[in-house]
Amino acid sequence: MSVPNTLLTKESQDKDTSPILQVSNLTKRFGEGCDYCKNHELETNLCSECGTVTACSNVSFELDKGEILGVVGESGSGKSTMVKCLYFDQQVTSGSAILTDFKDGETNIFDQSAQMQRYIRNYMMGMVYQNPHLGLKMDYSSSGNVAEKLISAGHYHVGKIRERSSELLNQVEIPVSRMDEQPKRFSGGMQQRVQISKALANNPPLLLLDEITTGLDLSVQAKVLDLIRNIQREMQVAMIVVSHDLGVIRMLADRTIVMKEGKVVEQGLTDQILQDPQHSYTQLLVHSLL
Ligand SMILES: Nc1ncnc2c1ncn2[C@@H]1O[C@H](COP(=O)(O)OP(=O)(O)OP(=O)(O)O)[C@@H](O)[C@H]1O
Numbered sequence: 001m002s003v004p005n006t007l008l009t010k011e012s013q014d015k016d017t018s019p020i021l022q023v024s025n026l027t028k029r030f031g032e033g034c035d036y037c038k039n040h041e042l043e044t045n046l047c048s049e050c051g052t053v054t055a056c057s058n059v060s061f062e063l064d065k066g067e068i069l070g071v072v073g074e075s076g077s078g079k080s081t082m083v084k085c086l087y088f089d090q091q092v093t094s095g096s097a098i099l100t101d102f103k104d105g106e107t108n109i110f111d112q113s114a115q116m117q118r119y120i121r122n123y124m125m126g127m128v129y130q131n132p133h134l135g136l137k138m139d140y141s142s143s144g145n146v147a148e149k150l151i152s153a154g155h156y157h158v159g160k161i162r163e164r165s166s167e168l169l170n171q172v173e174i175p176v177s178r179m180d181e182q183p184k185r186f187s188g189g190m191q192q193r194v195q196i197s198k199a200l201a202n203n204p205p206l207l208l209l210d211e212i213t214t215g216l217d218l219s220v221q222a223k224v225l226d227l228i229r230n231i232q233r234e235m236q237v238a239m240i241v242v243s244h245d246l247g248v249i250r251m252l253a254d255r256t257i258v259m260k261e262g263k264v265v266e267q268g269l270t271d272q273i274l275q276d277p278q279h280s281y282t283q284l285l286v287h288s289l290l
């Protein structure tokens, strides 16, 4: 990795602590919903009356500039749905999100036109999908995948696009000699790294990373985590890091939210949550880590 890999700690020295993103009551239902599930607190995310799944239920949190927020929770707790809503892949049912750098932080980005949402996505966000097939065109070249993001962020000079693509792929240790290969010929870890370089292409202030290390073997996992920490340190990018693995969260996240059945059941400083988990589900998670 091009960035020097010195001893890193989670405490960044002179961090700017104004929020870059404020999410309030983000709710996403798959299904129409009925009087019962719209008006009651359900135990699970599935409504027994109408079969609607409330994948995210009144999710609220803030993300500071350059901060890493961890999102942890069991399978099906709504983590991917939450980040997909923020990236406009899914349309929220209700709730708001405010980006401080967009229109002076005075508008709900979920209410913007599709065109405006494309702009936000192209210029202000980067996403690494849990499923690399959602994030990459497997039949394009890897450099082509990165170029796509550059073009959508307003770069048109072919030579410069090529140069920047190779710089970005180099940064995640994809050798120049393999830049023109299709991601479908890459290993899972390599595909994740192509996704990361694509996500970084437009220098976004906000990165959404969904299970970036899941399914990778331990040595590759450690490399990807190192890469993420270096990126955060060097570029001061704010990140939402989703993982069902508390070990990953512990290594990366300053603060963490814990989700269960679509709801945020606990949030706070990662170290505090790990030392003294309040919610029974979080206690279970923490104990399984020990
Ligand atoms: N497109 C969809 N249509 C219908 N239901 C969906 C859709 N996407 C997600 N869901 C449902 O929403 C709930 C949350 O799913 P989600 O993928 O957000 O969970 P997750 O926390 O990311 O889980 P995992 O750790 O397994 O990735 C699940 O019950 C899922 O079945």
Ligand SMILES: [Mg+2]
Pocket (backbone or CB within 6 Å): 079, 080, 081, 130, 210, 211
């Ligand atoms: Mg998921």
Ligand SMILES: [Zn+2]
Pocket (backbone or CB within 6 Å): 033, 034, 035, 036, 037, 038, 047, 048, 049, 050, 051, 052
């Ligand atoms: Zn219902």
